[in-house]
Amino acid sequence: MIKRIVTSVLVTVLFSTASIAQNNNQGGDSTIAGIEKYRQALADANPAELWEARGEEMWKQPAGPKNASFEKCDLGLGAGVVKGVYAILPKYFADTDKVQDLESRLVTCMGELQGIAAADATKVVFGSSGVKTDMEALVAYVAGESRNLPIKVSLAHPKEKMAYEVGKKMFFYRGGTHDFGCVTCHGADNSRIRLQDLPNLSKKEPAQRAYSTWPAYRVSQGEVRSFQWRLFDCFRQQRFPQLAFGSEGSVALTMFLAYNANGGALNAPAIKR
Amino acid sequence: MKNKIAFRSKSSNTVLLATACVLFAAPLFAQAPVKPVVPVTPVAAKKPVVKAAPTKAEAAAKLAAAAAYDAQLTATAQAVMRASFKERGQVKLDRLDQDGTQELCSKYAERGAEPGYKFTDGKFIEAANLKTLIYPPDGLFLGDWKEGEKIAQLGVGKQFSDDPTKPSGGNCYACHQLDPKEISYGNLGPSLYQYGKLRGNTQAIQKYTYGKIYNSNAYSACSNMPRFGHSGILTAEQIKHVTALLLDPESPVNAK
Numbered sequence: 001m002i003k004r005i006v007t008s009v010l011v012t013v014l015f016s017t018a019s020i021a022q023n024n025n026q027g028g029d030s031t032i033a034g035i036e037k038y039r040q041a042l043a044d045a046n047p048a049e050l051w052e053a054r055g056e057e058m059w060k061q062p063a064g065p066k067n068a069s070f071e072k073c074d075l076g077l078g079a080g081v082v083k084g085v086y087a088i089l090p091k092y093f094a095d096t097d098k099v100q101d102l103e104s105r106l107v108t109c110m111g112e113l114q115g116i117a118a119a120d121a122t123k124v125v126f127g128s129s130g131v132k133t134d135m136e137a138l139v140a141y142v143a144g145e146s147r148n149l150p151i152k153v154s155l156a157h158p159k160e161k162m163a164y165e166v167g168k169k170m171f172f173y174r175g176g177t178h179d180f181g182c183v184t185c186h187g188a189d190n191s192r193i194r195l196q197d198l199p200n201l202s203k204k205e206p207a208q209r210a211y212s213t214w215p216a217y218r219v220s221q222g223e224v225r226s227f228q229w230r231l232f233d234c235f236r237q238q239r240f241p242q243l244a245f246g247s248e249g250s251v252a253l254t255m256f257l258a259y260n261a262n263g264g265a266l267n268a269p270a271i272k273r
Numbered sequence: 274m275k276n277k278i279a280f281r282s283k284s285s286n287t288v289l290l291a292t293a294c295v296l297f298a299a300p301l302f303a304q305a306p307v308k309p310v311v312p313v314t315p316v317a318a319k320k321p322v323v324k325a326a327p328t329k330a331e332a333a334a335k336l337a338a339a340a341a342y343d344a345q346l347t348a349t350a351q352a353v354m355r356a357s358f359k360e361r362g363q364v365k366l367d368r369l370d371q372d373g374t375q376e377l378c379s380k381y382a383e384r385g386a387e388p389g390y391k392f393t394d395g396k397f398i399e400a401a402n403l404k405t406l407i408y409p410p411d412g413l414f415l416g417d418w419k420e421g422e423k424i425a426q427l428g429v430g431k432q433f434s435d436d437p438t439k440p441s442g443g444n445c446y447a448c449h450q451l452d453p454k455e456i457s458y459g460n461l462g463p464s465l466y467q468y469g470k471l472r473g474n475t476q477a478i479q480k481y482t483y484g485k486i487y488n489s490n491a492y493s494a495c496s497n498m499p500r501f502g503h504s505g506i507l508t509a510e511q512i513k514h515v516t517a518l519l520l521d522p523e524s525p526v527n528a529k
Contacts, residue, residue: 031456162349165350166346166349166350169346169349169383170350170354172379172380172383173350173354173371173379174371174375174378174379175368175369175370175375175379176368176369177368177499177504177505177506178431178499178506179374179375179378179499179500179504180499181382184461184497185461187382190460191460191461192459192460192461193447193448193461194446194447194457194458195457195459196459202386235358236432236433236434237432239364239368239431239432240358240364240368241358241359241360241364241365241366241368241369241433242358242359242360242361242433243357243358244357244358244359247356247357247358248353248356249353249354249356249358250357252350252353
C-alpha cells in the first residue's frame with residue numbers, strides 16, 4: 001500500500017519535472033528540485049519503523065540452539081547496550097581481535113550467545129519479496145537507537161587505523177572490465193548517474209549526509225537495506241566480484257566512510273527512492 | 274579478455290605486486306610535495322635560527338620510505354580484497370587484478386587532490402593505450418545510429434547479475450546527455466548533444482570518435498569512461514553504431 005502511494009508520488013513528480021526539463025537542455029537543476037520534492041514527500045511515512053519494531057522484538061527474544069536473546073550482546077558499549085552503539089561502529093573488539101561493523105558483530109553475537117553458526121547466520125542477509133531477514137530487522141533496530149547522535153568513530157587502536165587505511169585504498173582502487181572504483185562515482189561534487197545524485201564521499205559534508213542515512217528503507221525495493229548491502233550492490237555495479245558479507249574488506253571500507261562522516265548526526269533508518 | 278588487454282600486469286603474486294608498486298610509486302612520489310617558493314629578500318637579513326634543511330639524500334630517503342610504506346599498504350589492501358570478494362557468475366577474482374593503467378590511475382585518484390601533487394604519467398598512459406587501438410578491418414567507422422541509441426540506453430553487461438550470453442550495453446546515458454529527448458541522463462561525462470554538428474563528420478573525426486570509445490585512455494589518461502573496445506565490453510560493430518549515434522547527421526544527437 002505504502003509502496004503504491006509513493007510510486008504514484010514518484011510518477012507524478014517525474015512527469016511534472018519532465019515538462020520543465022524539456023524546455024531546458026541542461027535540465028539538471030529543475031529535475032533535481034523535483035526529486036528533492038519527492039524525497040520530502042517520502043519522509044512523512046517511513047516503513048522502516050516496521051523493521052525496527054521487529055528487530056527490537058528479536059533482540060529480546062531467546063533464539064538459536066542456546067536459546068539466548070541478544071541482551072548480553074556487546075556491540076561496543078557493554079553487554080546489552082544498544083543506545084548509541086551505531087554511532088561508534090565499526091570498532092575494534094578484543095574478544096575477536098578484529099575490527100567489526102554492526103552486521104559482523106551481530107554475527108559474532110549470534111554465534112557466541114545463540115549458538116548459530118556464522119554460515120547459517122549469513123545465509124540470507126538481504127531480503128527479497130516474501131523473504132524478510134533477521135539481519136535487516138536487527139540492523140534497523142540498532143541503528144534507530146542512535147538517531148540524532150553524532151557519528152563518532154575512533155582510529156585509536158592500530159587495527160582500527162589499519163582498517164581505515166585499507167578502506168581508503170579500496171575506495172580509490174580502480175579495476176575490473178570497466179576501470180571503475182568507488183571514486184569513479186563518488187569522487188566529485190554534484191555528480192549524477194542518470195538522475196540519481198551521487199554524494200562526493202571524499203568530502204566531509206556529503207559523506208556525513210550519505211553515511212548518516214544508512215541503513216535505509218528503499219522504496220524501489222520495499223526493503224530496509226543495511227550498509228553491507230549498500231557496499232555489496234555498489235561493487236556489483238562496479239563489475240567487481242561479490243563482496244562477502246561482513247568480510248574484512250567490507251568492514252575496512254565501512255570504517256573509511258564512517259570516519260569521514262564523523263560529526264554528522266545519524267538519521268537512520270532513512271527512506272530512499 | 275585477459276589476452277586482449279595489453280598493459281596488464283599478470284602477476285597476482287603479492288611480492289611482485291609490491292615491487293611493481295614501488296617501481297611505479299617512486300617517480301610519483303618524487304614529484305610531490307613541491308617545495309614552496311621562499312621569497313628572497315634583497316637585504317641580507319639576520320639569519321634566523323632554524324634547523325638545517327634536510328639534505329637531498331635525507332629528503333630522497335624520506336620519499337623512498339613513504340613510497341615503500343604506500344606500496345606495502347597497497348599490497349595489504351589487495352590481499353584483504355582477495356580474501357573479501359567471492360567469485361560469482363561470470364565475475365572471477367581476476368577482476369581485482371589491475372593493469373598498469375588502473376594501477377597508475379588509482380594512485381592519481383587517491384593523491385590527485387593533494388596540494389602540490391603533480392600527475393606526470395598522463396602522456397605515458399595515453400601512449401600505452403594508443404598502441405592498443407584496433408580499427409575495424411573494413412575501414413568503416415559509422416554503423417546505424419538507431420542501434421547506437423539502443424546501446425547507449427542499455428546498462429547491463431559484465432555484472433555478476435548479468436547473463437553473459439547477452440550483449441553488453443554502453444550505458445552512455447548514465448554519464449552523458451545525447452538525444453535531448455532523453456531527460457534521464459547523468460553528468461559524470463560532458464554533454465554530447467550536437468557532438469557531430471560541432472565537429473563535422475569527416476573521416477578524421479570518425480576515426481578519433483571510434484578510437485575514443487574503443488579506448489578512452491588513449492586520448493584522456495585516467496578518464497572515468499570505460500575502455501569499451503579494449504576491455505571487451507562492446508564489439509567493433511557496437512562501437513560503430515555508437516559512433517554513428519554521435520556523428521550521423523540524421524541522429525537526434527545532431528538535430529537542431
